[in-house]
Amino acid sequence: MPLDERSKKIAGDLFKRYYEKAELPIESINEREFGFGDFEKKIAFRHYSFKDPAALKRYLVENAPAFASYSSSLYKYPDARPMEKKLWKGSGLIFDLDASDLHLKCQTEHGRSWVCQNCLDSVKREAIKLMEDFLMPDFGFSKNEIGINFSGNRGYHVHVNSKEIFLLNSQQRKSISDYIAGANIDITRFFPTLGMKGKRLVGPKPSDFGWGGKLANAMVSALNKGVDSLTSLGIDPKIARKLAASKADVIFGITTGNWDKVNIPKKAEFWSNVMSRVAIAQSDSIDKNVTNDIHHLIRIPGTIHGDTGLAGKVIPHASLDAFDPMKDAIVFRQGVMKIQTDKVPAFVMHGEQYGPYDNQTLELPVYAAMYLVLKRVARPVD
Ligand SMILES: [Zn+2]
Numbered sequence: 001m002p003l004d005e006r007s008k009k010i011a012g013d014l015f016k017r018y019y020e021k022a023e024l025p026i027e028s029i030n031e032r033e034f035g036f037g038d039f040e041k042k043i044a045f046r047h048y049s050f051k052d053p054a055a056l057k058r059y060l061v062e063n064a065p066a067f068a069s070y071s072s073s074l075y076k077y078p079d080a081r082p083m084e085k086k087l088w089k090g091s092g093l094i095f096d097l098d099a100s101d102l103h104l105k106c107q108t109e110h111g112r113s114w115v116c117q118n119c120l121d122s123v124k125r126e127a128i129k130l131m132e133d134f135l136m137p138d139f140g141f142s143k144n145e146i147g148i149n150f151s152g153n154r155g156y157h158v159h160v161n162s163k164e165i166f167l168l169n170s171q172q173r174k175s176i177s178d179y180i181a182g183a184n185i186d187i188t189r190f191f192p193t194l195g196m197k198g199k200r201l202v203g204p205k206p207s208d209f210g211w212g213g214k215l216a217n218a219m220v221s222a223l224n225k226g227v228d229s230l231t232s233l234g235i236d237p238k239i240a241r242k243l244a245a246s247k248a249d250v251i252f253g254i255t256t257g258n259w260d261k262v263n264i265p266k267k268a269e270f271w272s273n274v275m276s277r278v279a280i281a282q283s284d285s286i287d288k289n290v291t292n293d294i295h296h297l298i299r300i301p302g303t304i305h306g307d308t309g310l311a312g313k314v315i316p317h318a319s320l321d322a323f324d325p326m327k328d329a330i331v332f333r334q335g336v337m338k339i340q341t342d343k344v345p346a347f348v349m350h351g352e353q354y355g356p357y358d359n360q361t362l363e364l365p366v367y368a369a370m371y372l373v374l375k376r377v378a379r380p381v382d
Contacts, residue, residue, distance in 0.1 A: 001376045003039040010380055011039070014332050014370065015064035015304055018311075019057065024302045027161075029053060031074035031089065035297040037067030039306055039374075043297055049079035066306025069297035072159065083295055090166035091294040093173060095130060095180075097280070098155035099123040110345050113375070115154035117348065120325055127156040128320065130280050134180050135160060138210050143317050150325045152305025152312040157298060174292045182279030185211055187271050191259065194268055201267065203259035215271070216254050218278045223247050234273040239264055304331060309370040327351060330367045337369035338362070339378040347371075 204212030
């Protein structure tokens, strides 16, 4: 639904005021391409470049765009077009994690455009898993090569900036995202006797490197937690109960590489299924557009998301656990605003619950009112 003119004007003024004070430290700013969006289209204009942070700030204050994005690639001529004329120099690696890719049960209740606390918590866990279970142990990136920011709506962007990946081509980037998504991984690498009649199922140990160790650890941890945890790995409840009943024996088996303590039918399918639950959930579009497309533009950390009025806040690693987007990413902290709502589910902002509302006229703090206006479920009134 398009945003009405009055809402646009109010949002524009608020965005402008934010950008007057905002500091957006951007490395190699003069080598990046920039793109901007309005309230209808996230990238409506691109091929911009700025020589320094002051020039970018001037643009943001003057135009108050609904969305501001930049390239993770660096170019010799970032504003040249077509793309080939920009002369690519290299690119960071970006993972765009969005709650809507997690196919959560809550989303069938509140719809994909709304975001609840469960969505936000789940996608944060996914971001932590990406960093702690994949990027650091398997690829050897250090914490200071990884940046993380809230997307401004319902996800997180994980930026890897390292000499090691700067020159990788799209194909090589694709193999990294495939690995993380558990795609195209041959399960018989970890279970060499899989499908061989009369042979004991030899499998990975928790201490093994990479995917083998991940599968072993996921199983051990789920066994320790109980049946629910096993079924959340995609294991059939009947088998989960059988596994849990002989837990000590199964765990001992896994730690010694003997995965045959419980008889599981259709083993190949079973383990592939478990694997998909341990992998990072990335949608096809993300896979194609962000991680692998070096010409993709992504939200500039610290800028406002035009569908929420929240900031794409940069999060120091030490604060990630405690980070609460509906509090820490709030931008419009002053004043109140009168709105007319549609049907709106309950939500919590700055520690306070609002709603549920059903076609009501009410006065809310500006951040909560604008959140609803930009989500297209309320309009400002006198
Ligand atoms: Zn949800």
